[in-house]
Amino acid sequence: MNYQQHTKLAGALAATLLLAACSSSPTGRQQVLLFSEQDMSQLGAQSFEQLKQQEKIYTDPKTNQYVQCVTDALTKKLSGNQAGKWEVVVFDSKQVNAFALPGGKIGVYTGLLDVAVNQDQLATVIGHEIGHVLAHHSNERLSRSQLANIGMQISSMAISGTEYHDAAMAGLGLGVQYGVLMPYGRAQESESDIIGLQLMAEAGFNPNESVSLWKNMARASGGSQPPELLSTHPSHSTRIDDLRAEITRLPNTPASKPNCTL
Known part of the structure; x- marks a missing residue:
């Protein structure tokens, strides 16, 4: 797959995720939320425990x-x-x-x-x-970051010919300390x-x-x-x-x- 095809694929993947995760905030502002409440609760609890140990x-x-x-x-x-x-x-x-x-x-x-x-x-x-x-808001921030990472990772992998699936999974990971x-x-x-x-x-x-x-x-x-x-x-x-x-x-x-x- 050439660079142009990978670029189109990255755009298509990002568009799909945006459509699937589109939501509205309590004030009616449009948001993209990729992670579940359970994901965010676990991340919040982990960060809180680390802060209690450090502070x-x-x-x-x-x-x-x-x-x-x-x-x-x-x-x-x-x-x-x-x-x-x-x-x-x-x-x-x-x-x-x-x-x-x-x-x-x-x-x-x-x-x-x-x-x-x-x-x-x-x-x-x-x-x-x-x-x-x-x-x-935490979910929204992380989601924006992960969408950007997906695009960058897919583009960088276009030269090596690596499949986009791995990049997408990495981009959606929760490996962000204190995210x-x-x-x-x-x-x-x-x-x-x-x-x-x-x-x-x-x-x-x-x-x-x-x-x-x-x-x-x-x-x-x-x-x-x-x-x-x-x-x-x-x-x-x-x-x-x-x-x-x-x-x-x-x-x-x-x-x-x-x-x-x-």
């Missing part, structure tokens, strides 16, 4: 109870495969960060608690991270903001505190954030404007407010 875990009972309380209030509003108690670990680090992984895993760094100063602001961040899981922790793009970040805002409001948290949270984030960054076009995250001002607009669309029937204290 220092914060064992203060009061802090852990507080973070668990906020998380439980949010996850109680989930349904389907995402329903149930999520595993939450607090990591002892100055990082102002948190994450959620497929399979019901959440990590919160103690540095975040200096910026998210109340339960509503912490719910903003955790709800946002849960939004990434609900919208299958679910790859950075998200701006569209995914904005989508998670919306999903997280809706979730925190449904759980009874004050959605207006999401604006306060990102103002705190802006101050904590000390103005060091790169310009929006050079970053995978929306700028703080864009994020705040989008949140304010979304808040006006939320239902006017507030839920019972959680009582999580530190």
Whole structure:
């Protein structure tokens, strides 16, 4: 088979996979998802176990109870495969960060608690991270990467005459360490903001505190954030404007407010 034939074959294979894996996110954005929920849950669990071994875990009972309380209030509003108690670990680090992984895993760094100063602001961040899981953003990122790998591997093998089947299987493999922790793009970040805002409001948290949270984030960054076009995250001002607009669309029937204290 010559190079041109292999190139056409790569395109046909990619098109077939795209058609088979086409899906829509919770906000209606088109996605390509090549992996099953079971695949992603296993990958998330493996990555989480490795992080727990490598990072220092914060064992203060009061802090852990507080973070668990906020998380439980949010996850109680989930349904389907995402329903149930999520595993939450607090990591002892100055990082102002948190994450959620497929399979019901959440990590919160103690540095975040200096910026998210109340339960509503912490719910903003955790709800946002849960939004990434609900919208299958890890699956989407891995799927894009694997589709690109298929094309490159098939093209490189055209000279040697190797069958395309092996390249396709390799391209769809899960051999990517910490694959679910790859950075998200701006569209995914904005989508998670919306999903997280809706979730925190449904759980009874004050959605207006999401604006306060990102103002705190802006101050904590000390103005060091790169310009929006050079970053995978929306700028703080864009994020705040989008949140304010979304808040006006939320239902006017507030839920019972959680009582999580530190």
